[in-house]
Amino acid sequence: MNRENRITWINRLLLPVLNVLTAFAVTAVVFWLIDVNPLEAAEILLYGAFGYEEGIGYTIYYTTNFIFTGLAVAVAFHAGLFNIGGEGQAYIGGLGAGLAIFMLDPTLGAWLFIPASIIGALLFGALWALIPAYLQAYRGSHIVITTIMFNFLAASLMVYLMVHVLREMGQMTPQSELFPTNAWMPFVHDVAAGMGYSIEASPLNLSVLLALVCAVAVWFFLWQTRWGYAIRATGKNSTAAVYGGIKPKRVIIVAMCISGALAGLVSINELVGYQHRLVMDFHLGYGFGGIAVALMGRNHPVGIIVAALLFGTLYQGGAELAFEMSGVSRDIVVVMQGLVILFCGALEYMYRPWLIRTLAPVAQQISAAGVTV
Amino acid sequence: MSDLLLTLLLTLDATLRVSSPLILAAMAGLFSERAGVVDIGLEGKMLAAAFAAASVAAVFGSPWLGLAAAIVASCCLALLHGFATITHRGDQIVSGVAINILAAGLTIILGLAWFHQGGLTPALNNESRFLSITLPYAEQLAFIPVLGPIYKELISGHNILVYVAFAVVPLVWWVVFRTRFGLRLRAVGENPKAVDTAGLSVIKLRYQALIVGGILCGIAGAYIGTAYNAQFTRDMTAGQGFIALAALIFGKWRPLTVMLACLLFGFLDALAVRLQGVQIEGFGVIPVQLIEAAPYILTVVLLAGFIGRAIPPKAVGTAYVKER
Numbered sequence: 001m002n003r004e005n006r007i008t009w010i011n012r013l014l015l016p017v018l019n020v021l022t023a024f025a026v027t028a029v030v031f032w033l034i035d036v037n038p039l040e041a042a043e044i045l046l047y048g049a050f051g052y053e054e055g056i057g058y059t060i061y062y063t064t065n066f067i068f069t070g071l072a073v074a075v076a077f078h079a080g081l082f083n084i085g086g087e088g089q090a091y092i093g094g095l096g097a098g099l100a101i102f103m104l105d106p107t108l109g110a111w112l113f114i115p116a117s118i119i120g121a122l123l124f125g126a127l128w129a130l131i132p133a134y135l136q137a138y139r140g141s142h143i144v145i146t147t148i149m150f151n152f153l154a155a156s157l158m159v160y161l162m163v164h165v166l167r168e169m170g171q172m173t174p175q176s177e178l179f180p181t182n183a184w185m186p187f188v189h190d191v192a193a194g195m196g197y198s199i200e201a202s203p204l205n206l207s208v209l210l211a212l213v214c215a216v217a218v219w220f221f222l223w224q225t226r227w228g229y230a231i232r233a234t235g236k237n238s239t240a241a242v243y244g245g246i247k248p249k250r251v252i253i254v255a256m257c258i259s260g261a262l263a264g265l266v267s268i269n270e271l272v273g274y275q276h277r278l279v280m281d282f283h284l285g286y287g288f289g290g291i292a293v294a295l296m297g298r299n300h301p302v303g304i305i306v307a308a309l310l311f312g313t314l315y316q317g318g319a320e321l322a323f324e325m326s327g328v329s330r331d332i333v334v335v336m337q338g339l340v341i342l343f344c345g346a347l348e349y350m351y352r353p354w355l356i357r358t359l360a361p362v363a364q365q366i367s368a369a370g371v372t373v
Numbered sequence: 374m375s376d377l378l379l380t381l382l383l384t385l386d387a388t389l390r391v392s393s394p395l396i397l398a399a400m401a402g403l404f405s406e407r408a409g410v411v412d413i414g415l416e417g418k419m420l421a422a423a424f425a426a427a428s429v430a431a432v433f434g435s436p437w438l439g440l441a442a443a444i445v446a447s448c449c450l451a452l453l454h455g456f457a458t459i460t461h462r463g464d465q466i467v468s469g470v471a472i473n474i475l476a477a478g479l480t481i482i483l484g485l486a487w488f489h490q491g492g493l494t495p496a497l498n499n500e501s502r503f504l505s506i507t508l509p510y511a512e513q514l515a516f517i518p519v520l521g522p523i524y525k526e527l528i529s530g531h532n533i534l535v536y537v538a539f540a541v542v543p544l545v546w547w548v549v550f551r552t553r554f555g556l557r558l559r560a561v562g563e564n565p566k567a568v569d570t571a572g573l574s575v576i577k578l579r580y581q582a583l584i585v586g587g588i589l590c591g592i593a594g595a596y597i598g599t600a601y602n603a604q605f606t607r608d609m610t611a612g613q614g615f616i617a618l619a620a621l622i623f624g625k626w627r628p629l630t631v632m633l634a635c636l637l638f639g640f641l642d643a644l645a646v647r648l649q650g651v652q653i654e655g656f657g658v659i660p661v662q663l664i665e666a667a668p669y670i671l672t673v674v675l676l677a678g679f680i681g682r683a684i685p686p687k688a689v690g691t692a693y694v695k696e697r
Contacts (some may be wrong), residue, residue: 030479034486082466141676142685144413145622148615149669156666167461225501288474295467327486333476338471346468355487 006360014359016344017296018351023339025134030335036328040054041321048191048320049313055320057188057202063267063305063312067211069290070297070304071218072262076128078222078297080235081253085132085147086263088154089125093264094271095158096124098166098176098278107179113183117272118210118265125264126257128154133256137249143256151287162280185273205273214262215301221258231255263287286336292337295345313338378519382526389531390601392639393538394419397593398617399631400545400622401586403468406626407549409688413469413535415590416453416614417476418557422447422594424480427494427605428487430501430598439501439599444591450476450521454486457655460488461580462692472613494598494605503600539632541589546628555697558582562686565693591671593615593617622683638668 030036049059070085076083083089100120101113132146144269162174169177222228233241234251241248270282289311296310297303313331317332343350398415405412424444430439431621450472457468481492488494508529515525549555561568565575577583597613598605616638623638645664652658675683 003577030482034482067613082464084466084470135673135677139677139679141673141678145618146673148413149619150675152612152615153673154661154668156669160660160662288470291467291470292474296676308482327489329481329485329492331478331481331485334474335482336478337475338475338478341467341474342453342457346463346471347461348463350461 003360007356010355012357014355015351016296018355019343019348020296020340023343024205025337026339026343027332027336030332032329036325041328043326044204044321044324045314045317047317048323049317052233053200054202055316057200057204058319059309059312059316061202061204061269061312062180062315064208064211064285065266066254066289066293066308066311067215067264067305068265068269069286070293070308070311071214071290071301072259073290073294073303074250074297074299074304075218075222075262076255076259077233078228078235079231079251079254080238081136081255081259082144083129083130083147083256084144084287084291085150085260085273086290087283088147088151088287089128089260089263089286090266090283091154092128093261094267094278094282095161095266096120096127096190096264097272097289098179099124101179101183101272104178104183105181107183108352110182110184110186113180114185114272118268121264121267121272122261123264126261129256129260129263130253134255137252143252151226158280162278164310166278168277174280178274179272183272184276185268187273202272205269207269207273210265210268212305214265215305219301223234227254263290289337291345292340295348296340375522376523379526380647382522384640384647385525385565386530387643387646388450388640389527389539391638392594393535393641394593395614395617395620395635395639396538396542396632397596398614399620399635400628401589401593402618403515403545403549403626403631404582404589405560405586406621407559407562407686407687408579409468409565409686409691409693410454410458410583412454412464412583413466414450414476414614415617416610416612417469417473418447418450418587418590419594419614420473420480420608420610421450421476422426422591423598423609424484424594424605425495425598426499426595427598427602428484428499429459431488431495431604434498434501435680436501436503436595436599440592441593443598444588447594448584451583451590455580456582458692459518459576459583460513460659463523464678465690465692477608480605481628487615492607497603500601501598501599503534505530505532513592517641530572531542532596532600534592534600536604537592538596538616542628542632549628554581559686562621562688565688569693573697579693581644602691611660617670619668622685623668623672624677625683626686641665641667 031038031041035367048055069090072086073083095118097120100116103338104113104116121169128150132143132150135141135146136143166176167174185205185207186199190202190207191197191206211271222232230241230246231249231254233244233246234248266283268284271278275282293304293307295309297307314333314336315330318333321332322329398419402412402415417494425446426443427437430436431440454468454472457463458465484492484494511525515521534614535675540633549558557568557573561575561578568578571576597610602609617635620634624634641664645661648664649661
């Protein structure tokens with residue numbers, strides 16, 4: 001194996017694995033700091049996530065959200081854009097889904113309601129990303145700052161709408177009335193019961209299939225279509241892309257709209273699939289979680305599904321952990337998200353100089369395969 | 374008449390209280406961005422500082438020790454940001470996001486482990502907080518029309534950190550525009566290569582800027598945790614770091630205009646509290662959320678170039694790579 005190959009191998013495989021391991025190791029240190037045995041915690045966590053049917057259901061339910069937001073962040077990343085606005089786009093996507101459902105006649109069938117709510121979520125999520133995208137492409141304002149501002153704008157707008165417009169009559173809590181049952185995304189346990197299997201009830205619903213379809217669609221779009229090529233080319237080098245006849249401004253708009261639309265789908269899983277009404281703050285944490293998922297999954301749909309499963313596991317297992325151990329709360333997952341973003345994102349290349357120095361010396365004969373780290 | 378004056382004074386008084394942490398955080402952002410490092414992590418640094426201040430003040434009973442702890446905590450995060458973005462040339466925004474999320478999680482986890490109060494720190498008694506100071510003769514001069522009440526209600530009766538916040542602004546202006554360090558700082562944000570060619574260390578200058586920012590964010594956090602409030606609560610900075618960031622842009626990276634932007638945003642906040650549910654003739658009730666959202670809307674509009682132009686330091690957001 002020559003030096004070049006070894007460097008590629010270090011960048012592609014060794015570095016990401018080391019980064020994730022570092023994030024895990026630091027999490028273990030945090031556990032140790034708060035007097036919790038990391039191994040014991042991991043055991044409880046895994047039991048909570050996979051030890052019983054309901055737990056597994058919850059794990060996959062949370063995973064679904066992370067797949068949506070992870071894909072959302074990744075699509076923007078491929079265009080060289082950092083979409084921090086997943087939170088707001090998911091929130092407004094929920095508004096779109098809810099409005100689509102309330103606009104239709106409640107007696108209509110599910111075959112109409114579910115596609116309508118999905119389209120509503122896609123459209124509103126995309127719209128909330130379109131404005132920052134337009135401002136970045138045509139007015140020169142920075143996408144990161146505008147998407148941050150749009151997160152707060154989404155929050156203010158939703159508080160206003162939930163309190164003054166959409167609140168169920170005679171209710172104190174700001175939540176809308178229940179969606180008609182026809183509009184509910186079927187629960188997996190109900191579908192299974194229909195097919196003669198019995199599974200414990202959990203919030204897991206068919207949105208998970210939608211998430212997998214989206215993952216495949218994102219892969220196809222990014223790597224098999226002309227538009228996907230334009231997005232990746234712009235992200236790699238927008239000056240070169242211009243010479244290739246690509247218009248970066250349009251790419252910004254398209255990539256951000258797709259990104260926002262994907263984030264909007266969180267609401268299908270959360271609201272149409274489980275809560276069955278518009279509620280406040282259903283989106284909290286998933287937009288930022290998506291950044292960690294995309295970074296850890298190397299912006300590839302397969303990686304994103306794996307990373308999303310990890311965070312889904314942590315979310316559900318973390319709830320179990322908080323239940324079992326009084327000194328711990330689910331916020332340990334937030335810490336871990338932060339560490340993953342830090343080590344897989346900001347400090348991505350921390351180990352590279354060292355690895356290249358030790359594993360790929362200019363004229364050396366070390367066989368890369370025999371090296372363990 | 375005097376009623377109206379009093380209402381106005383109370384609103385302005387509240388404005389000063391709300392604006393103080395914004396000003397401190399925005400000045401922190403100013404140092405860092407003037408040196409070419411984007412600082413999305415203001416929020417996280419303030420939150421960590423608020424937690425450190427409230428914890429230490431609760432345990433040792435001294436707000437000053439709390440302040441010191443806040444500065445240390447905030448500077449640690451600032452150094453982490455520097456380590457990731459200056460030393461390892463990582464993405465500045467990704468690093469800032471990581472710091473915000475880490476701070477949000479760690480403050481709760483550590484608070485829970487140390488105090489067992491569901492993530493809160495113990496409520497502080499008056500000895501361990503920064504309390505309001507009555508300036509000399511505030512009571513005696515209150516009888517003077519207009520000026521008396523202004524002195525008594527508006528200028529007197531704040532805690533020391535409010536005065537620090539407003540004193541910091543001219544100091545920052547002086548440092549950034551009138552000292553050698555400030556000149557170098559601005560140069561490193563506009564054209565690091567020129568600074569490097571002149572034989573100065575870009576890395577050292579940027580680290581220095583981040584540490585100054587860390588100290589200022591630390592004071593802002595201590596204000597939130599031990600002066601404005603009397604204990605740490607979950608996510609208590611509630612987006613103030615981002616408002617400060619917006620003010621930094623809105624004030625176009627200049628200390629005095631940034632301070633004015635902070636005051637404007639603080640005023641909007643105080644106004645929103647005061648207008649809660651108030652009926653105004655001809656308008657009906659103004660939605661409080663609209664006033665709360667105003668800073669963000671204004672910043673977006675400004676950034677889009679519809680009112681003036683906000684041009685950031687040229688080298689902001691890019692790591693410096695020395696040519697070999």
